[in-house]
Amino acid sequence: AQSVSQHNHHVILSEAASLELGCNYSYGGTVNLFWYVQYPGQHLQLLLKYFSGDPLVKGIKGFEAEFIKSKFSFNLRKPSVQWSDTAEYFCVGGSQGNLIFGKGTKLSVKP
């Protein structure tokens, strides 16, 4: 069965710390991967996406993710987090709108 798993439920960091959120997927066929973010009280927003090509994908707000096919991974990274990055982050896979969500990782950034 297709699945997307995120390793961390809740991550707490201080400002300026580096961030890496793990994500693994398990399905075959066309691999479309996304990271969505949900800031408190707001809707889900797309951070970045990977369909094909360069496996290192840059998104908004300084985020990037690397698709590593051999590890079935699509980890999200940011070199230096800010308090405003406090949110829930979802790794998502799939296509045709039938998106498979990971459980989400809550990120809390302490000022």
Added chain:
Amino acid sequence: EPEVTQTPSHQVTQMGQEVILRCVPISNHLYFYWYRQILGQKVEFLVSFYNNEISEKSEIFDDQFSVERPDGSNFTLKIRSTKLEDSAMYFCASSEWAGSYASDTEAFFGQGTRLTVV
């Protein structure tokens, strides 16, 4: 920036009652979706809709659920006889295109409707 809007933001209903959750997708989008997230659980796909018919649905989307595009702008999810376990956040989403070779299959999400069944 265009956005998907959902109403109401919070709905409380009694078990057994019918509810209709409303969504206005982005105007030039062709594909529409409903997802739900039960508290503490994953966001789950319910149904996708294209060209006035359901294109895909999950096991969750049983006979008590239905979707409709009653006019050119609204997209609704109806739950006929609500159960306690239907309590969840329901997200509507839309996308411009969802073809196999799409490079733009980004789904835009609404803020969600929190449904509480009592």
